Amino acid sequence: MSGLGYTAPAVLSVIAVCALELGWLRTGLFRRPAYWLAMLIALGFQVPVDGWLTKLSAPIVSYDERHTSGLRFPFDIPVEDFLFGFAMLTAVLLLWERQRAPR
Numbered sequence: 001m002s003g004l005g006y007t008a009p010a011v012l013s014v015i016a017v018c019a020l021e022l023g024w025l026r027t028g029l030f031r032r033p034a035y036w037l038a039m040l041i042a043l044g045f046q047v048p049v050d051g052w053l054t055k056l057s058a059p060i061v062s063y064d065e066r067h068t069s070g071l072r073f074p075f076d077i078p079v080e081d082f083l084f085g086f087a088m089l090t091a092v093l094l095l096w097e098r099q100r101a102p103r
Helices: 007-025 033-054 079-100
Strands: none
Touching: 007 079, 033 079
16 A cells, blocks of 8 residues: 555645645634634534445445555545645635635
């Protein structure tokens, strides 16, 4: 398991989005309780859906384990899916906040 095919891009996407917010956009999104509540709501939907899609007993979506960390939690969900989900949702919300801000 090298993790280079899926784990590395997942980790890099989280770093890139956090750097985007903390170093350039500075919307204050990470300080807002509403942001974290939105992330919990998204997670509440991601876990059952992603768990069903990636369950090892009958996967609909399968991953080449040579390209992941091999960590799966809960319901056989690759942890990388949570990283990509965080990065994707956060990037969208950051860009939304950026376009809303008065110039």
